[in-house]
Amino acid sequence: MEQKAEKQIQITLPDGASRSYGAGVTGLEIAEDISKSLAKAALAVTVDGVQRDLCDPIYADAALAVITLDSEEGLEIMRHTVAAQLLARAVKNLYPSAKLAIGPTIENGFYYDIEFESPLSTDDLEAIEKEMRKIKESGAPIIKSLNSKADTLAAFKERGETYKMDIVERAEQADDFQLYAQGETGFIDLCRGPHLPNLKHVGAFKLLKVAGAYWRGDSANAVLTRIYGTAWRNDKELNNYLHQLEEAEKRDHRKLGQQMDLYHFQEEAMGSVFWHPKGYVIYNALEQYIRRRVNDAGYKEVKTPQLIDNKLWVASGHWGKYRENMFVVPDEIPSTDDEGPVVSDKAFEKLMALKPMNCPAHVQIFNQGIKSYRDLPIRLAEFGCCHRNEAHGALHGLMRVRQMTQDDAHIFCREDQITEESVAFCELIKNVYADMGFEDVRVVLALRPEARAGSDEVWDKAEAGLQEALVKAGLEFEEEEGEGAFYGPKVEYHIRDAIGRSWQCGTLQLDFVLPERLDASYIGEDGAKHRPVMLHRAVLGTLERFIGILIESCAGKLPLWLAPVQCVVATVTDSADEYAREVFVMLKAAGIRAELDIRNEKINYKVREHSAEGKVPNLFVVGAREAEERTVAIRRLGSKDQSIENVERAIAALVQEAQPPF
RNA sequence: GCUGCUGUAGCUCAGUGGUAGAGCGCACCCUUGGUAAGGGUGAGGCCGAGAGUUCAAUUCUCUCCAGCAGCACCA
Numbered sequence: 001m002e003q004k005a006e007k008q009i010q011i012t013l014p015d016g017a018s019r020s021y022g023a024g025v026t027g028l029e030i031a032e033d034i035s036k037s038l039a040k041a042a043l044a045v046t047v048d049g050v051q052r053d054l055c056d057p058i059y060a061d062a063a064l065a066v067i068t069l070d071s072e073e074g075l076e077i078m079r080h081t082v083a084a085q086l087l088a089r090a091v092k093n094l095y096p097s098a099k100l101a102i103g104p105t106i107e108n109g110f111y112y113d114i115e116f117e118s119p120l121s122t123d124d125l126e127a128i129e130k131e132m133r134k135i136k137e138s139g140a141p142i143i144k145s146l147n148s149k150a151d152t153l154a155a156f157k158e159r160g161e162t163y164k165m166d167i168v169e170r171a172e173q174a175d176d177f178q179l180y181a182q183g184e185t186g187f188i189d190l191c192r193g194p195h196l197p198n199l200k201h202v203g204a205f206k207l208l209k210v211a212g213a214y215w216r217g218d219s220a221n222a223v224l225t226r227i228y229g230t231a232w233r234n235d236k237e238l239n240n241y242l243h244q245l246e247e248a249e250k251r252d253h254r255k256l257g258q259q260m261d262l263y264h265f266q267e268e269a270m271g272s273v274f275w276h277p278k279g280y281v282i283y284n285a286l287e288q289y290i291r292r293r294v295n296d297a298g299y300k301e302v303k304t305p306q307l308i309d310n311k312l313w314v315a316s317g318h319w320g321k322y323r324e325n326m327f328v329v330p331d332e333i334p335s336t337d338d339e340g341p342v343v344s345d346k347a348f349e350k351l352m353a354l355k356p357m358n359c360p361a362h363v364q365i366f367n368q369g370i371k372s373y374r375d376l377p378i379r380l381a382e383f384g385c386c387h388r389n390e391a392h393g394a395l396h397g398l399m400r401v402r403q404m405t406q407d408d409a410h411i412f413c414r415e416d417q418i419t420e421e422s423v424a425f426c427e428l429i430k431n432v433y434a435d436m437g438f439e440d441v442r443v444v445l446a447l448r449p450e451a452r453a454g455s456d457e458v459w460d461k462a463e464a465g466l467q468e469a470l471v472k473a474g475l476e477f478e479e480e481e482g483e484g485a486f487y488g489p490k491v492e493y494h495i496r497d498a499i500g501r502s503w504q505c506g507t508l509q510l511d512f513v514l515p516e517r518l519d520a521s522y523i524g525e526d527g528a529k530h531r532p533v534m535l536h537r538a539v540l541g542t543l544e545r546f547i548g549i550l551i552e553s554c555a556g557k558l559p560l561w562l563a564p565v566q567c568v569v570a571t572v573t574d575s576a577d578e579y580a581r582e583v584f585v586m587l588k589a590a591g592i593r594a595e596l597d598i599r600n601e602k603i604n605y606k607v608r609e610h611s612a613e614g615k616v617p618n619l620f621v622v623g624a625r626e627a628e629e630r631t632v633a634i635r636r637l638g639s640k641d642q643s644i645e646n647v648e649r650a651i652a653a654l655v656q657e658a659q660p661p662f
Numbered sequence: 663g664c665u666g667c668u669g670u671a672g673c674u675c676a677g678u679g680g681u682a683g684a685g686c687g688c689a690c691c692c693u694u695g696g697u698a699a700g701g702g703u704g705a706g707g708c709c710g711a712g713a714g715u716u717c718a719a720u721u722c723u724c725u726c727c728a729g730c731a732g733c734a735c736c737a
Contacts, residue, residue: 111732119666122731211732212665219734223665226732254730258673267710267728322737357737391663391735392728400736485737504736573694600693601700608698623696635697642697 010061021058028054028197031066041068043077043201044194051077053144053194069201069233076105081196082132082205082231083110085142085180089187090131091227100189101163101215101224107500108241109230113213115163120225125207128227132205139200140182144193152177155188163215164190204238205231251498253551254397259613260556262564263398271395271402273544278564281593282547285562287383289660290407290432290539296662297428299381299409304361306385310351316360317517319353321486325389327354358384359511359536362410363518366532371522376532377413377421383543384408398548399503405543411535412520415461421535422469422491422508429493429506429539430473435661436550437559442494442502443475446483453487453513462510463489469508487513493541498552505541505549510534556615557637561660563593565616569632570597570606572623579627583620583647590655611637618654 007023011030021030027045031038031054044067045052051073058064067074083103091098091114103112147155149168156164167190168177179188180195196202207229215221232238249255257263262279265272275283291301307329313319318326330347355361362380371378385405394400411421433441445466448459466489470477477491484490493506511534515521524530540546550558560566567587571580577598587594595616597606603621610616620632621642632650635642645653 121666123667209731210666213733214664217734219664223733225665228732265729270728318737325735325737388736393663393665393733394735395729487737570697572696575694602693602695603697604695605699606697611698619697621697625696633697640697 009058011058012061012063014063014065023059024057026055026057027052027064027066030058030064034066038066038068041070042066043068043074043196046073051194054197055144056194069203075231075233077194078196078201078203078233079105079110079231080191081142081199082202082229083112084189084191085182085187085195085199086132086135086202086205087112087128087207087227087229088114088189089135089182089185090128092187093131093135094128097160099161099163102167103189109208109228111213111226111228113215113224113226115222115224120210120227122210125210125227129205129207132207135182136199136202138182139198140185141198142195143181143183144195145179145181146175147177147179148175149173149177152179152190155179156190159188203231203233204235205229206238206242245499248498248500251552251555252397253399253497253548256551256556256615257398260564260615262551265397270392271390271400273398273401273403279547281564282550282558282562283543285660286540286543286547287405287407289435289662291383292660292662293428293432293539294379294381294407294409297379297424299379301381301383302362302365303382304355304358304365304384306354307352308355308361310353312360312364313353315518316363316514318356318360322356326356327387327389329353354387355384356386356388358382358386358406358408359410359514359534360518363514363520363534366412366520367518371412371532373414373522373524373530376522377411377417379409379411381407381409398544399497401542401544404545406538407540407543408536408538411537412515412522412532413535414522414524414530415533418462418465418510418533418535419468419472422466423472425508425535425537426469426473426475426491429508430475431662432539433493433506438495438553440496442496443470443477444483444492444494445470445477445479446485446490446492447479447481448484448489449482449486451486452484458512459489462512466491466508466510485509485511487511490536495549495553497549498555503541503545503549505546506539507537507541509536511536557617558615560617560654560658563615563617565595565614566593566658567618567620567654568595568597568606568610568614568616569620569622570603570610572603572621574598574600575624576622576627579630580622583622583632586647586651587620587654590651592651592654592658607635620650 008020009023010018011021012018028039028042031042042054044054046065046067047058047062067077069075069078083105088100088103095116097117099115101113101115103110152168153165156168178191178193180191180193181188207227209228211226211228212223213226215224230241232241257279260278261276262282263273263275265274310319329352330343331350331352332343332347334342365380366378383405385403387403390400390402413421447463470491488510490507490509492504494502495505496502515531515534520532521529522532569580569584569587571577580596580598584594584596607619610619615637617637619635621635622632626632630647631644632647633642633644634650
């Protein structure tokens with residue numbers, strides 16, 4: 001092959017083979033050297049693990065791998081090109097005054113943030129998509145160039161791309177700005193690359209939705225229009241993905257909650273749940289399960305007031321930092337006069353607030369009487385009902401509500417007990433999540449934020465303590481800088497919902513600040529007063545959110561111990577009504593949540609309704625035969641088969657199976 | 663809170679500048695049917711709230727409220 005320079009470099013391929021090339025050889029040339037078909041399929045390369053364009057020259061010995069569309073990396077590069085080249089250019093063609101901001105890839109797709117002169121709606125996507133196809137058909141080569149800061153700025157200034165100029169101006173580098181052009185079309189985009197060498201490699205894509213997003217993610221900045229899309233290797237993969245999205249929609253807890261008659265929301269109490277009888281069964285079963293768990297783990301359950309004078313919130317620091325998210329109530333008897341104001345101006349001199357958290361109240365219990373170091377740790381648990389005035393746009397079904405019940409607890413302990421208590425908590429949460437069948441749990445250790453209370457030594461100690469606990473519990477976790485609470489670092493347990501959105505459920509937070517602010521103390525071995533450390537912790541997080549995630553993760557088919565209706569006795573004809581009643585009574589007596597369906601409907605209809613709508617795990621079908629033989633025909637949810645079983649034995653088995661896991 | 667979209671029967675959704683329609687559900691009747699929709703009849707709506715344009719508004723415009731998607735927020 002042609003020698004680019006005298007100096008030779010060694011390129012190591014993934015199979016271990018080593019080849020020699022002149023310095024300055026490109027990834028494409030190497031791919032061509034390996035095989036023609038590989039060169040044709042090549043999208044980019046990795047050089048020592050770093051993604052590079054095919055046209056980038058290589059000057060030193062390196063390990064090289066060719067990226068094709070078969071790999072996840074290749075797919076991501078293709079998506080990136082669809083966003084930055086196809087979508088961006090299509091938008092500029094149709095809306096010349098649009099200003100491009102950024103267009104990264106995300107899981108399963110990509111987006112591009114763009115400023116438009118007039119609002120864009122979903123209906124406009126079709127035209128943009130059509131334009132994208134046109135551009136794709138052109139098969140234009142994508143040409144990369146490296147440019148100085150001045151040239152890059154000039155190029156974007158000419159095009160009125162003020163956001164791109166902002167990015168370049170803020171960049172630390174002096175030059176080597178990568179611009180990608182499409183042949184001679186005049187279109188350019190700034191990008192870290194790599195990109196496809198050619199638009200011909202683009203697979204199947206679809207634009208999905210538009211939404212607003214702040215420039216640089218800051219709500220003080222302008223809102224840009226974000227166009228979301230997805231791209232796949234071929235139509236089959238694309239359709240597969242779109243089908244998946246549809247399926248996920250069917251698992252949405254808001255939809256299932258209505259279908260299964262679990263709960264509802266309405267305007268007059270937005271963001272707060274009306275639990276229906278069936279939904280409240282789940283709620284109660286979960287609460288009782290956690291109650292048994294924390295009892296076993298040495299917690300004492302308490303109940304604290306809903307409405308507390310703001311003096312306490314001032315003292316705890318919530319009033320200063322968090323007031324805008326609290327519901328504040330004047331402590332005055334309201335006037336019944338239709339004309340005048342409901343409360344007087346004076347009423348605002350004494351304010352109360354609905355508690356947004358339980359911790360200050362738990363400190364009040366701790367503070368009653370004098371505590372000795374021998375008393376510690378003290379673990380106070382509460383199914384605390386809290387109110388938070390959340391931003392309206394944040395509300396989301398059961399996942400984000402304004403009134404929530406946490407399976408909250410606070411552990412007051414000595415500093416030397418932090419690790420032990422943290423390890424015990426990690427064990428507890430591991431067991432609970434295992435009982436619930438959650439495997440895809442992401443654990444995050446959130447470290448000190450910029451604005452924080454407490455000295456660096458205290459933070460060092462706190463972070464190390466949590467880290468040690470996580471390691472001891474054998475958990476894999478990610479560390480996130482700056483994400484901790486102002487009063488201490490925290491461990492967060494995130495679980496994904498049906499559509500892949502991640503929600504924080506369990507949490508463990510160390511707090512050295514609140515005991516100080518609320519003057520909690522214990523008498524140490526030395527006879528002197530000491531500050532206890534506070535561990536805030538929740539396993540499920542909030543019952544509301546956890547139930548939402550639970551419903552989505554099992555598509556409404558809850559495990560038997562949580563199922564609102566565990567068994568329906570359904571008759572084939574009314575000749576079995578009497579026997580069905582008898583079976584129903586037996587089930588109730590055995591503690592099974594049962595329903596009786598003796599409606600004048602066909603058995604097909606009943607089976608369909610209880611299965612598809614109610615997600616009832618067990619159907620006992622009874623007809624003349626069963627009444628005669630004192631049996632039931634058991635049909636399990638999701639099964640086509642049925643088994644005939646003696647009624648007493650069937651009920652005994654069901655009772656056995658319906659035992660909670662703890 | 664910000665941007666965009668949506669709001670019609672209990673639910674899912676059509677539709678129109680002259681105050682409304684379907685399917686499911688519900689009620690009643692027929693049907694007694696053996697494991698994912700048997701048939702008929704009927705009731706049911708201030709077309710999210712308020713204002714404006716118009717002879718006339720559920721329909722067009724504006725404001726508000728709520729929901730949805732995303733962003734920001736989540737002590």
